[in-house]
Amino acid sequence: xxxxxxxxxxxxxxxxxxxxxxxxxxxxxxxxxxxxxxxxxxxxxxxxxxxxxxxxxxxxxxxxxxxxxxxxxxxxxxxxxxxxxxxxxxxxxxxxxxxxxxxxxxxxxxxxxxxxxxxxxxxxxxxxxxxxxxxxxxxxxxxxxxxxxxxxxxxxxxxxxxxxxxxxxxxxxxxxxxxxxxxxxxxxxxxxxxxxxxxxxxxxxxxxxxxxxxxxxxxxxxxxxxxxxxxxxxxxxxxxxxxxxxxxxxxxxxxxxxxxxxxxxxxxxxxxxxxxxxxxxxxxxxxxxxxxxxxxxxxxxxxxxxxxxxxxxxxxxxxxxxxxxxxxxxxxxxxxxxxxxxxxxxxxxxxxxxxxxxxxxxxxxxxxxxxxxxxxxxxxxxxxxxxxxxxxxxxxxxxxxxxxxxxxxxxxxxxxxxxxxxxxxxxxxxxxxxxxxxxxxxxxxxxxxxxxxxxxxxxxxxxxxxxxxxxxxxxxxxxxxxxxxxxxxxxxxxxxxxxxxxxxxxxxxxxxxxxxxxxxxxxxxxxxxxxxxxxx
Numbered sequence: 155x156x157x158x159x160x161x162x163x164x165x166x167x168x169x170x171x172x173x174x175x176x177x178x179x180x181x182x183x184x185x186x187x188x189x190x191x192x193x194x195x196x197x198x199x200x201x202x203x204x205x206x207x208x209x210x211x212x213x214x215x216x217x218x219x220x221x222x223x224x225x226x227x228x229x230x231x232x233x234x235x236x237x238x239x240x241x242x243x244x245x246x247x248x249x250x251x252x253x254x255x256x257x258x259x260x261x262x263x264x265x266x267x268x269x270x271x272x273x274x275x276x277x278x279x280x281x282x283x284x285x286x287x288x289x290x291x292x293x294x295x296x297x298x299x300x301x302x303x304x305x306x307x308x309x310x311x312x313x314x315x316x317x318x319x320x321x322x323x324x325x326x327x328x329x330x331x332x333x334x335x336x337x338x339x340x341x342x343x344x345x346x347x348x349x350x351x352x353x354x355x356x357x358x359x360x361x362x363x364x365x366x367x368x369x370x371x372x373x374x375x376x377x378x379x380x381x382x383x384x385x386x387x388x389x390x391x392x393x394x395x396x397x398x399x400x401x402x403x404x405x406x407x408x409x410x411x412x413x414x415x416x417x418x419x420x421x422x423x424x425x426x427x428x429x430x431x432x433x434x435x436x437x438x439x440x441x442x443x444x445x446x447x448x449x450x451x452x453x454x455x456x457x458x459x460x461x462x463x464x465x466x467x468x469x470x471x472x473x474x475x476x477x478x479x480x481x482x483x484x485x486x487x488x489x490x491x492x493x494x495x496x497x498x499x500x501x502x503x504x505x506x507x508x509x510x511x512x513x514x515x516x517x518x519x520x521x522x523x524x525x526x527x528x529x530x531x532x533x534x535x536x537x538x539x540x541x542x543x544x545x546x547x548x549x550x551x552x553x554x555x556x557x558x559x560x561x562x563x564x565x566x567x568x569x570x571x572x573x574x575x576x577x578x579x580x581x582x583x584x585x586x587x588x589x590x591x592x593x594x595x596x597x598x599x600x601x602x603x604x605x606x607x608x609x610x611x612x613x614x615x616x617x618x619x620x621x622x623x624x625x626x627x628x629x630x631x632x633x634x635x636x637x638x639x640x641x642x643x644x645x646x647x648x649x650x651x652x653x654x655x656x657x658x659x660x661x662x663x664x665x666x667x668x669x670x671x672x673x674x675x676x677x678x679x680x681x682x683x684x685x686x687x688x689x690x
Contacts, residue, residue, distance in 0.1 A: 187256045191238070194248035194367070201245050204287070206237040213237065217274070219517075220266030220284065222331075224524045225601060226275055234261070234274070236281040240288060246393055247367040249283050254365065254675055261678070262393045264305050265333025265517075269527050270631045272389070272678045273336065278640055283393060285335055286517065293318040298401045299358055300324075304335030304394045309504070309514035315401065316497035316511065322401040323496045326353040328503045330514050338397055339388035340629035341577040345465040345503060348437045348565030350402045354384040354575050359398035362391065365675040369395065375670075382666040385577035386656065387628055390667055390682040404496040409473045410503075411490045414461040416448070420483070421460045422541060427483045428462070429535035433564030433584045435480055438467040446557035447548035458545050465499055525592035526605045528612045529630040530619040531583045540618050547611050554593035554604045556611075561586050578657040579625055587619070588630055609634065626654040637679040648683040655680075 188205065195201040206213045216237050221227055235258060238249045253260050259280035263273035274282050285305030291314040293300040302311055309330025315322055325346035327337055342353030350356060359372040360383060370392075372380045379391060388394040415421040425443065432441055441464040450457040462484060466473040470491040477486045494502065497511065506513045536544075548556060563583045572578040579586070591608045593600065612634075616624070626632060636651035637643075645664065652660040667674075667682040674684055 187236075187252055187258075190252035190255060191245075191248045194244070194251050196242050196244040199241050199245075201238070201240075201248055204239045204241055204245060206239070207235070208233070216284065217282070220263055220286065220333075221271070221274060222266045222519060222522055223269065223271060224522055225526070226271035228598075231271075231275055232277065232280075234276075234280050234282045237284055238281060239284045239286060243361075243363070243369055243395055246283060246285075246363045246395065247369065249281065250363055250365065250393065250675075251367040253281055254367075254673075259678075260393070260676065262335065262389060263333070264335030265307055265331060265337070267329070267332045268336060268631055269525075270633045270679070272631060272680070276678070285333070285393075288395065293401075295319045295322065295401075298322070299398055300401060301396055301398050302334055303396045304333070306334050307517055308332050308334060308337065309516065311399075312497060312500045313511060313514040316500075319401075320406060320495060320497070321403060323404040323500075324353070324399055325350040325356060325402060328500075330500070330504050330506075331517060331519050334397060335388065335394045337629065338399075339383050339386070339394055341385045341575075341627065342629065343561070345440045345442075345499070346402065346404075347567065348435075348440050348562065349467060351566045351570055352385070352575075352577060353399070354577060355570060356400040356402065357384050357397055358400050360384075361395040362388065362393065363395060364392045365671045365673065378662075378666045379670050382576060382663055385575040385628070386659070386663045386666075386682065387576075389678055390663070390676055391670055392676060405467055406495065407469050407493050408496050408499050409466040409468060409470050409491050409493050410464060410499050411473075411486065411492065412461060412463050413484060413486060413490050414459050415484075416450075416457045416459045417545075418451070418457060421458060422538065424462075424483045425460050425541065426535070426538060427481065429584065431480050432562035435562075435564070436476055437565030439473070439476055440465050441481075441562060443560045444557050445544070445548075445560070446555070447545075447551065456549055458548060463503070465503070469493055523592045523594050524596075524601060524604075525590065526601075526608045527591075527630055528589045528608055528632050528634065529627045530587045530589075530612075530615060531579050531625040531627075532585055532587065532619050533582055534618070535584065536618045543614055544611070547607070547614060551591070551604075551607055553595060553600075554591050554607075556589075556591040556607065558611075559588040559590060561588075572657065573659060573662075576656050576659045576663055577628070578659050579627070583620070583625075586627060587615075588627075589615075623653045623657065625657065626651075628655045631680065633679055635680075638677065638681060638683070642674065642677065643683055645683055645685070648680075651680055652682070 191201045206216050240246045259276050261273050262283045264285045288303040289306035290303050295318050326342045327344045338353045361371050444461040448459045562585045568581045572580045591604050593604050663682045664685050668685040
């Protein structure tokens with residue numbers, strides 16, 4: 155979708171525009187839809203105040219605010235008929251009821267970080283329900299939990315927890331502008347992964363609006379649907395309104411470090427050792443690696459750097475003891491380490507060290523770019539010869555930033571069964587890899603060149619990654635893996651991508667989908683199919 159040129163998508167865009175114009179041109183349908191919203195929402199706060207159409211002066215601002223990937227801001231990108239920014243649950247319910255009645259798709263957006271733009275782009279006439287105004291957070295330290303509305307960002311969650319307690323945290327992602335609605339429903343992991351598992355593993359309850367416009371909690375939705383939305387993606391089943399999360403204990407002192415090594419500093423040898431030990435280290439220790447090409451010491455020379463970024467749930471002395479025993483090759487010294495609090499470590503990993511805590515309340519990234527990401531899971535270390543091929547590909551990349559981000563598993567992830575939630579990548583996975591390329595230059599040819607590079611790297615990695623299926627992470631959404639046609643597809647077609655994300659859990663997700671949304675109202679290019687399409 156995002157990688158196609160305007161010329162290649164001309165027919166599609168023309169069709170979409172024709173459909174949009176046809177719908178908008180019918181003033182009676184348009185007025186009936188807006189009237190439907192009013193009739194089905196709470197009259198004390200009129201929904202008309204939070205409805206934006208292309209005729210509103212604020213439409214473009216509201217649409218663009220949460221778009222994080224500039225690939226989906228071109229003139230080729232289909233735009234919604236209406237944007238609703240609900241203030242009440244009844245506004246969400248009205249949007250569902252009226253969209254269903256008038257044949258519009260719904261895309262729900264909480265932070266806009268989805269890699270393929272599926273929360274704000276559709277190939278058929280659609281509306282956006284943007285949850286950015288539903289972001290209240292109520293932390294109950296005594297109960298060890300918090301209710302978080304789906305429009306809140308991770309930064310807002312961490313800020314709210316820190317304002318109530320210095321000895322609790324939550325195991326979710328590193329980027330503070332990510333919205334919790336999608337992040338938690340897809341799994342969600344960060345620096346506490348090896349100690350406490352995923353964000354989805356620490357959800358106690360939830361509220362969701364289903365395809366009938368009914369508000370359900372864990373008890374009323376049933377355990378099957380509650381299971382499905384904790385790692386199977388909420389967008390296939392309804393609109394998540396809020397999550398009840400379980401807080402986790404963190405020590406008053408944690409230690410962080412960032413150490414970079416180049417090939418001239420034995421980066422290859424160190425990375426080979428990291429692959430052997432990272433998943434086996436004490437669960438209090440998380441060390442991830444960024445690998446990329448950088449300028450060498452000589453002008454015009456390029457080399458490979460590997461940056462080790464770590465959180466240890468303890469003090470420097472304890473960290474150095476573990477490192478000297480299990481990973482001395484890195485050569486970590488006391489001067490490399492920084493003792494801090496858990497919330498300060500959140501700022502550290504987000505790139506905000508030394509800044510006031512309220513920087514976590516910023517909802518939009520300070521800078522945006524074009525990007526394409528892909529993912530893999532590995533069960534065996536990449537051999538030395540395999541690394542050499544990666545270096546070669548990095549040297550080929552021009553005028554863009556390319557890297558691989560490698561995150562270790564083990565610890566708590568080895569203890570949770572792969573069927574506990576739809577997220578199946580548990581025991582046996584040494585680590586996950588995210589392939590990243592981002593650039594600033596505009597133009598379809600530029601985008602194509604960089605996306606092709608990412609696909610080339612992904613193809614090269616095939617011999618070294620998981621197989622049968624080659625696994626992928628839902629929150630690193632990748633339409634290269636396959637897509638539904640206008641949200642409809644056969645089970646066989648959907649299983650091509652579905653088994654990569656969910657493995658053996660895909661079949662159960664299909665059954666849940668068929669039960670709770672038999673009309674397939676909530677659908678997108680990679681939504682869960684219905685079991686009635688099993689042989690189609």
